[in-house]
Amino acid sequence: MTPGGGMAPAARYDACTQMRGRALHIIVTGGAGFIGTHLTRRLLDEGHRVTVIDNEFNSSRVSVPEGARFHSGDVRRPEDLEPIFAEGCDAVCHLAGQVSIIRAFENPVGDLRTNVEGTVNVVEMCLKHRVSRLIYASSMTAYGDTPIVPTPETECCRPDSYYGITKFAAERFVHATAARPDLDFAFDVTSFRMFSVFGPGQAWDNPYQGVLGIFLGRIQRGEPITIFGDGEQTRDFVFVDDIVDAWVGALDNAQATAGKVFNLGSGRSHSINELAAKVIAAHGLPEGGYDLRHAPGRPGEQRRVQADIRFARDTFGWEPRRSFEDGLALTMQWAGGNRGSDGPAARP
């Protein structure tokens, strides 16, 4: 067994799945979103052909990098996926998802359908069309409130949030399928349990998304910042370019990463109080000079979050390169340069 419980299908490994150095056709589901646009751009830069499938639930096709093909489609609807998969592709990067912990509590069935049924549909398409490579966007919320911090991939998953449950269920579906002994082709899957991803292009006008983007947006609009609970809960913030490095690294290292689950975090943590202080300071505002409010804690909150990132480093040499401070500066630079009346004009 590998960390995360997946079986490494080394015995079924097919040398043809090695992707390094080849121009590929890659489907990126959720490719109009925050992480998906960054990944798409990098894949295009590396000479690959990219088809984005997205239903624009949390994004817009205008964000899709030039050079990628956009296909309006919903992962909950196999008939939307079929025409693109039928064309054939070398790899699927599956990022389409409902990404909000709060929205999942408000609409559990909606979350289940997008995150689990949508992933099942993507996996079924891979089987039907013999796609040999799938990388899945899993989440650190799979761990739930664990006392083991920094948390390695071998830690048991007991998600507390509905969102964490659906992300983990989908992850297990992906890996259990790849390990099926009755498959007649090598289906190499990798999951990334991503921690709190931040960077240019992150929504900062969307209360359902990333805390850093929410804080940035509020300061830029001169609105008070609300901290839920005592603010001493910690998060591991990882810069989006580092995340993209890992996805591309896994495509380049199919053999080493197949069947495995990796944490993608910075390996460091900040409390939400610290985060607020850093974002306020980065705007040149005096400490204590900003309207900070506290509200009761929210359901599904993990108390201490910090990734143990040794497994990715040891397996395929991935290492986050940006410090939190550098990443924040780049994010603010982007936000300043793209500000419209309601938020950033476009993803970078």
Ligand SMILES: NC(=O)c1ccc[n+]([C@@H]2O[C@H](COP(=O)([O-])OP(=O)(O)OC[C@H]3O[C@@H](n4cnc5c(N)ncnc54)[C@H](O)[C@@H]3O)[C@@H](O)[C@H]2O)c1
């Ligand atoms: N951002 C993070 O910190 C983080 C951390 C862990 C995991 N993830 C996962 O990474 C993935 C990408 O997250 P993101 O931060 O870029 O969020 P995002 O909301 O910007 O991107 C998700 C994309 O999926 C699309 N989408 C939603 N439902 C869809 C559907 N039914 N069919 C097709 N497309 C659909 C959205 O329109 C959006 O473009 C998600 O699966 C998320 O769960 C994100």
